[in-house]
Amino acid sequence: MRSRSFIIALVLFAFIAAPCCAQDSYQTEADRLAVLLDWHSGSVVADIGAGHGQLTLAAATVVGRTGRVYTTELDPKLLVHLEEVAQTNKNITPVKAAEAETNLPEGSCDSIFMRLVYHHLTKPAEIDASLFRSLKPGGLLAVIDEEPPPGSTRVEGVPENRGGHGVPQKILVEEVTSAGFQVVKAQDDWPDKDYCVVFRKPST
Numbered sequence: 001m002r003s004r005s006f007i008i009a010l011v012l013f014a015f016i017a018a019p020c021c022a023q024d025s026y027q028t029e030a031d032r033l034a035v036l037l038d039w040h041s042g043s044v045v046a047d048i049g050a051g052h053g054q055l056t057l058a059a060a061t062v063v064g065r066t067g068r069v070y071t072t073e074l075d076p077k078l079l080v081h082l083e084e085v086a087q088t089n090k091n092i093t094p095v096k097a098a099e100a101e102t103n104l105p106e107g108s109c110d111s112i113f114m115r116l117v118y119h120h121l122t123k124p125a126e127i128d129a130s131l132f133r134s135l136k137p138g139g140l141l142a143v144i145d146e147e148p149p150p151g152s153t154r155v156e157g158v159p160e161n162r163g164g165h166g167v168p169q170k171i172l173v174e175e176v177t178s179a180g181f182q183v184v185k186a187q188d189d190w191p192d193k194d195y196c197v198v199f200r201k202p203s204t
Contacts (some may be wrong), residue, residue: 022137022162026134029144036185037140038113039063046070046095046109046134048102048116051078052093053072053085060092070104072097100126104134108121111135113142116194119167122157128179138203143172155165159168 033055039045041064047056049072056071065070071086073079073093079096086092095103100123104112112131121127131141148154148164155162161171173183181199190196 014094022125026054027058030055030062030189031042031114032190032196033059033142034062035202036196037113039111042111043110044068044070044074044108046102046112048072048112048114048131049074049097049120050082053082055113055115056082056092057089059087060089062146063091065091065186068093068111070095072102072104074099099123100130100186102127102130102134106133106134109139111142113138113144113150116146118143118145118160118172119148119158120155120164124159125179128176128181132179132181132201135201137190138199139202140184141176141199142196143176144190144194144200145169145172146192146194169197173197 013033018059033039037045039059039062042068043063045059045063047059047069050056051073053071056069060069071092073081073082074097079094082094086094093182097103112135118124123197147163147168148166150164152166154160154164169186176199177183180201182200182202184200186195186197188195
């Protein structure tokens with residue numbers, strides 16, 4: 001009986017701790033992005049495919065009242081949630097994304113990031129070009145994604161070269177640099193076995 005009670009207690013602990021652990025993971029990633037992308041008071045940042053906005057909120061805290069965080073979403077329900085978040089965070093601006101366009105203001109951002117979004121892009125070349133236009137000269141782009149696990153199925157509608165659910169880092173680099181970006185650094189030790197590649201829009 002004691003063994004059964006112990007198992008139940010472990011399950012309950014895991015259930016309660018999971019949201020906390022997930023939030024800690026987002027904060028860890030936000031802390032690393034803040035360094036890589038030089039976030040500071042007054043920075044203008046964009047979160048592409050922001051989901052529920054965990055990283056958007058973290059970025060908004062760093063850039064402060066004088067900064068701005070554009071948070072984009074294609075999913076209408078998630079966009080509504082981000083609009084609700086923005087009501088109590090005046091330095092956050094929700095943007096409705098499109099399949100082939102970020103819809104960010106041209107030349108507006110000091111840095112842009114996307115987390116596990118790139119392998120969902122059905123028109124990556126168009127989005128890469130849009131990201132390039134949205135950055136200020138010298139601006140930074142961070143793309144966090146994952147290598148396709150063996151046997152996984154690629155997302156419907158994305159290019160066939162993905163090879164599964166994810167995008168090979170080599171292909172990501174080839175596509176993004178084709179839009180005019182330069183590679184700054186690649187980190188293969190990102191949380192959850194993901195990778196992060198940082199690119200720069202040339203200053204001239």
